[in-house]
Amino acid sequence: MPKITAEEFKFFSDLVKQSSGIALNKGKEYLLESRLSELVKVLGLRSIDELYRKARFNMTPQLKKEIIEAMTTNETYFFRDQHPFNALHKHIIPELIEKNKDKRTMRFWSAACSTGQEPYSIALLILEHFPQLSSWKVEILATDISYKAVKKGQDGRYTQVEANRGLPITLLIKYFKQQGAFWMINEKVKRLVRFKTMNLLGPFTGVGTFDVIFCRYVLIYFDLETKKKILEKLVKVLNPGGYLFLGATETPVGLPPNMKRVMFGRAVCWKKQS
Ligand SMILES: C[S@@+](CC[C@H](N)C(=O)[O-])C[C@H]1O[C@@H](n2cnc3c(N)ncnc32)[C@H](O)[C@@H]1O
Incomplete structure (x- = not known):
């Protein structure tokens, strides 16, 4: 049973589209639901329904920012596509x-x-x-x-995994410094x-x-x-x-x-x- 109702989907997808341009068309309910579920946990709320009521009736610039943030896809790597x-x-x-x-x-x-x-x-x-x-x-x-x-x-x-994606080892050694588990x-x-x-x-x-x-x-x-x-x-x-x-x-x-x-x-x- 989906955790997100049609009304909630419309509210959040309109908000995200108006604020960021990111279009969440029909069929993206799953994406919205999984990203908002993460946000619900981070904000210490009980459900998407609670987040919806907060956003609908008590929206703050910070909450709006967090909702948009949750909907961005930040996939990237060094020298992508070469x-x-x-x-x-x-x-x-x-x-x-x-x-x-x-x-x-x-x-x-x-x-x-x-x-x-x-x-x-x-x-x-x-x-x-x-x-x-x-x-x-x-x-x-x-x-x-x-x-x-x-x-x-x-x-x-960057983590080791991020540093390994697309970056030649020679550049990693020359331009980064290892600091614990990270590369600076x-x-x-x-x-x-x-x-x-x-x-x-x-x-x-x-x-x-x-x-x-x-x-x-x-x-x-x-x-x-x-x-x-x-x-x-x-x-x-x-x-x-x-x-x-x-x-x-x-x-x-x-x-x-x-x-x-x-x-x-x-x-x-x-x-x-x-
Ligand atoms: C998939 S990443 C692409 C990163 C990089 N350009 C690359 O090709 O590796 C898409 C980025 O677009 C950003 N983004 C989405 N909507 C945006 C908007 N309205 N204005 C600026 N950045 C946006 C996201 O936050 C995300 O970091």
Whole structure:
């Protein structure tokens, strides 16, 4: 017998959609139920019904934040899919070094960075292969709606299992320090990345503009209209000639026509036309 009623499902799925864009369509009752059951335990409540009544009649910003937090999926790992990082290494960063040689700045955005493995992969690639950029102003902005994921990214502290996922052993030894059961990323890498909680549904004011944006494996959670709006906003903050990466399985429905599909080896990305 399901623990969640149709009324509760509607209430929570509407709340999550409005606040984060994450669409929990019919059939996702199980997901909502299992995630909220965890939250019920953490909050010391007795049931989802009790959580529902609290949220419905006595909602606080903190409770709302915890409900959204419970519904985010933070799956990620270092150098995920590999090809985008090969494209950065072999084609895009060399092109940007030439293009930006007068202003000597390069900006990346990992929009939906989860626990930091994606922005740190970019930072590791830069430190490892582009020593000439040490005198440039290089910034990797890393944002996510999940405050817990952002905190973990800021801490740069990973378990052995997390460190084993996608990270070559040579980089682990060179850029991390073992501390008990954890691996801490070193300050040199951390300095390149600026973490911030940010909701992709909100305005992008104040983030500046970017040469490369990674927005991977997050748009899959949104409906078409939300996806289109976010893509439009992303393209606006991309510099002319800049590149956008989506997840390998994601279709760029709703990308403005000034974005041209480009392939570097097996990496697919979109380049903003000047
Ligand atoms: C599956 S992870 C992808 C992480 C990373 N981009 C990668 O490809 O490995 C999806 C992330 O999107 C975040 N997210 C979901 N909705 C969001 C929103 N409205 N604004 C910002 N981040 C969001 C989640 O918190 C989660 O960390």
